Amino acid sequence: MKFKMLESSQRPFASASIILLLLLLLARSTSARADAVSELASFSIFNKVDLAQLAKSEVKTAHGSPMSNPRFLAVQSCYVAPGSPAQQIEALRRWDPTRHRELKVFLHSDLPSNPTAASFEKLKNAPDNGPVRLLVAATQKLSPDLQISRDEAKKFSAGSAEKPPGAMPVSVTAFWTDVLTARAKSFVSSGTSGQPPYDHGGKAIRASEELNGLLREQEKIRRQFSGLLGATGIGRGAGSLRPELYWELLDVDDQGVVTLGASYSRSGANETYQAADALYYASGGYYVALTLYQMWPITVEGKASTLVWRGDMISAPSLGSLHGVERLGSESVMMKQISKSVTLFRRDTSGGR
Amino acid sequence: MFAEESDSWLKSILPFPGEYVVEETYVGDGDVRRGPHKSVRDFDENDSILQLVFTPRIRLGVLRLGAEWERFSFGVPDNAPLPDTLQSVNLVIGLDTQLSDSILIRVEAQPGVYNSGLDDLSDDFNLPFVIGGTYIYSPDLQIVLGVGVDVERKYPVIPVAGVRWKMARQWVLDAVLPTPRLDFEINRDVTLYAGANVKQTNFRVDDNFGDAHGIPRLNHAILSYSEVRTGAGFDWKVSPIVTFTGEVGYQPYRNFDFYRANVRYHQDGGAPYGMLSLHGAF
Numbered sequence: 001m002k003f004k005m006l007e008s009s010q011r012p013f014a015s016a017s018i019i020l021l022l023l024l025l026l027a028r029s030t031s032a033r034a035d036a037v038s039e040l041a042s043f044s045i046f047n048k049v050d051l052a053q054l055a056k057s058e059v060k061t062a063h064g065s066p067m068s069n070p071r072f073l074a075v076q077s078c079y080v081a082p083g084s085p086a087q088q089i090e091a092l093r094r095w096d097p098t099r100h101r102e103l104k105v106f107l108h109s110d111l112p113s114n115p116t117a118a119s120f121e122k123l124k125n126a127p128d129n130g131p132v133r134l135l136v137a138a139t140q141k142l143s144p145d146l147q148i149s150r151d152e153a154k155k156f157s158a159g160s161a162e163k164p165p166g167a168m169p170v171s172v173t174a175f176w177t178d179v180l181t182a183r184a185k186s187f188v189s190s191g192t193s194g195q196p197p198y199d200h201g202g203k204a205i206r207a208s209e210e211l212n213g214l215l216r217e218q219e220k221i222r223r224q225f226s227g228l229l230g231a232t233g234i235g236r237g238a239g240s241l242r243p244e245l246y247w248e249l250l251d252v253d254d255q256g257v258v259t260l261g262a263s264y265s266r267s268g269a270n271e272t273y274q275a276a277d278a279l280y281y282a283s284g285g286y287y288v289a290l291t292l293y294q295m296w297p298i299t300v301e302g303k304a305s306t307l308v309w310r311g312d313m314i315s316a317p318s319l320g321s322l323h324g325v326e327r328l329g330s331e332s333v334m335m336k337q338i339s340k341s342v343t344l345f346r347r348d349t350s351g352g353r
Numbered sequence: 354m355f356a357e358e359s360d361s362w363l364k365s366i367l368p369f370p371g372e373y374v375v376e377e378t379y380v381g382d383g384d385v386r387r388g389p390h391k392s393v394r395d396f397d398e399n400d401s402i403l404q405l406v407f408t409p410r411i412r413l414g415v416l417r418l419g420a421e422w423e424r425f426s427f428g429v430p431d432n433a434p435l436p437d438t439l440q441s442v443n444l445v446i447g448l449d450t451q452l453s454d455s456i457l458i459r460v461e462a463q464p465g466v467y468n469s470g471l472d473d474l475s476d477d478f479n480l481p482f483v484i485g486g487t488y489i490y491s492p493d494l495q496i497v498l499g500v501g502v503d504v505e506r507k508y509p510v511i512p513v514a515g516v517r518w519k520m521a522r523q524w525v526l527d528a529v530l531p532t533p534r535l536d537f538e539i540n541r542d543v544t545l546y547a548g549a550n551v552k553q554t555n556f557r558v559d560d561n562f563g564d565a566h567g568i569p570r571l572n573h574a575i576l577s578y579s580e581v582r583t584g585a586g587f588d589w590k591v592s593p594i595v596t597f598t599g600e601v602g603y604q605p606y607r608n609f610d611f612y613r614a615n616v617r618y619h620q621d622g623g624a625p626y627g628m629l630s631l632h633g634a635f
Binding site for chain 1: 370371372408410414415417449450451454455457459487489492495522541593634635
């Protein structure tokens with residue numbers, strides 16, 4: 001496999017102007033490829049990428065820059081995917097992680113721009129498994145591990161223990177429906193700045209501060225995405241870009257967790273794209289998570305492809321207690337999970353490479 | 354509150370992240386025997402450990418730089434042909450690094466003085482080291498392979514294999530030497546466990562040890578001391594950087610082996626033991 005930005009003309013008598021045009025296009029395309037690699041090097045951990053090799057291989061992952069806050073962790077990855085950046089963005093939008101059991105996402109549902117309690121109907125279909133039972137138990141006793149505000153905690157009413165088919169009693173479903181609806185509405189109107197703190201269990205943790213902290217410790221990345229992030233509700237009030245909202249029920253360390261997310265994307269110069277996906281609320285397991293994407297158009301064997309950089313950042317209380325080799329191991333696990341997730345995404349969207 | 358304050362204080366005075374151990378074990382009266390007629394009876398043991406290892410992060414991984422002191426004190430009678438003290442004072446120099454997103458490697462050397470006291474350090478230097486790898490099959494299952502190398506040991510290279518398996522939410526089988534354990538996590542702060550501690554270190558006794566005990570070939574001889582403890586205990590996470598461990602159990606195996614001089618005292622009667630430890634990472 002080799003990169004070729006344009007096939008050279010096979011006609012021996014092509015006019016000089018066509019040859020000149022082709023040469024110009026070739027020069028422009030080659031420089032676009034070089035630009036992608038040098039731009040990638042300018043803000044990421046990947047300061048030397050061989051595109052030819054990367055296109056042949058699976059996703060390349062690396063530790064992000066070390067961060068001073070012990071509960072922060074970052075991993076960066078890059079890969080080449082078939083299709084244009086616009087197609088990649090569309091594929092990301094359509095991708096359904098619940099199709100893959102190993103990703104441990106039990107429920108995923110898109111939210112309308114004006115979320116209501118009905119948007120969380122699927123909670124009634126939560127599977128009856130260990131992690132979900134633990135979430136139910138933690139909710140019923142209002143465990144201090146639950147990441148909710150004091151005001152939200154006051155709203156829980158043990159009420160009816162009636163348990164319809166499915167894992168969650170009515171009172172638990174109603175509680176989480178209320179919490180998620182209010183937080184999703186608040187995100188639409190005020191971004192993460194409007195999110196109530198997690199202060200039910202003690203020290204107040206604010207989603208906005210966590211997201212800004214993650215970005216502050218990775219200055220080059222923050223600068224690269226400042227334009228996009230400035231137009232979102234990530235780490236600030238509601239932005240000018242319209243988010244794609246969703247919620248999920250997933251398994252984090254064997255504990256059921258309900259989470260709210262928002263995705264943004266926008267095109268840049270030369271068909272490039274940037275995207276941001278923030279999990280701005282989680283009932284447990286982690287405080288916030290942020291995934292950023294930078295995509296450049298390239299050509300592989302004459303086919304339109306995309307060079308993708310992905311940065312995953314997470315703030316989680318459990319990371320704070322990890323040191324030395326345990327932390328290294330944790331980063332390895334995160335890198336492995338990202339590789340797995342990207343591999344599954346590429347398989348689903350391109351039939352694998 | 355006090356825990357939080359002490360954590361901040363400790364972090365403020367130490368320049369790098371690291372880990373520490375302060376541990377004391379008392380083993381009750383036990384016996385060892387050499388052949389049918391020679392034995393040392395009813396002697397107890399204290400095993401004290403102090404360890405401080407800094408673990409700064411570098412581009413290659415996590416450095417391990419520190420020092421360790423371990424002292425075995427045996428309540429043996431004066432005329433017993435066994436040393437009453439075995440002691441090691443060593444540096445810890447190592448690196449944990451990542452070979453791929455599935456493989457972590459540890460290389461660690463413990464250069465230092467391994468002898469029966471600090472009187473004569475002339476040539477009691479030794480440099481045991483370990484090279485090991487962890488294969489991360491999944492977040493719940495890791496496989497460990499490695500070798501321990503000590504040129505003073507009867508078998509200088511010993512392979513080690515183990516597995517760490519999170520079997521269920523509260524259960525972890527950490528079957529990795531030298532401290533294989535089965536953990537049951539009661540809650541975030543308290544874990545109960547049952548397990549073993551396998552120890553083997555090589556010490557050099559002093560220049561006149563043989564003469565003093567009527568066996569001249571034991572002068573300055575290498576002694577391989579081994580013991581196995583099996584027991585149950587608890588880890589109580591007092592604060593994010595302080596864990597208190599208590600353990601009781603039985604010592605079923607102990608061996609004093611001057612293997613080059615062909616003099617060996619092996620276990621003839623086990624003994625109960627108790628251990629207290631403060632350890633953590635910051």
